[in-house]
Amino acid sequence: MPEPIWTDVDEYLTTTLIPADPVLDAVMSANKAAGLPAIDVTAAQAQFLQMLVHLVSATRVLEIGTLGGYSTIWLARALPHDGKLITLEYEEKHAQVALKNIADAGLSRIVELRQGRAADSLAQLQAENAEPFDLIFIDADKPNNPVYLEWALKFSHPGTFIVVDNVIRDGKISDASSTDPSITGTRTMFEQMGANPRLKATALQTVGAKGYDGFALALVIS
């Protein structure tokens, strides 16, 4: 559970730094009305992700884990008109809500949502000889983080930036004895990151309205 002070600070930062946005407010309302879990990134985190898209001058973004499309819309808005964002979502209901949110945000031309198991969609992308992506955001089922990192590396070029959400998990990530598949999967992913000479990696611990968690960040250097 988030500490009240973290939520207050998040609220202060969001209202001070991030302009009100009726489109994004409508996305959150639609997600809630459809009964989607409130596990999207916060506005402050989404702004950070959007800044990364700008910083790497991305034209192609891959997102694994769409939910209702909240992070998708933030990411896609930073792309140029001829940019492309492919987002992968397993749950049909989530995909339907996201597709409407993306259309309402005027981003259907840039965003392609593929519904199904991400591992299958990634294999399909490879079969289609998909071009590499400039930024890859991994935010789906955490036990599969090692699988998604491997796929991210296949779809990378030097300069690709890889972000993985929810990697701290209330601090449980440091528990080597954990048998929670989300923890063991994420720990394996960190080990892969640390051992791979193609990657320069770190992680940022975060607190805020969604509690104590964090992002893993990896730059593909070769």
Ligand code: SAM
């Ligand atoms: N990125 C979203 C945002 O910030 O707005 C939140 C994504 S939510 C944390 C994780 C999503 O991954 C859920 O919608 C869930 O249905 C989806 N998911 C879980 N397992 C999946 C899988 N095997 N393949 C694709 N999507 C999956």
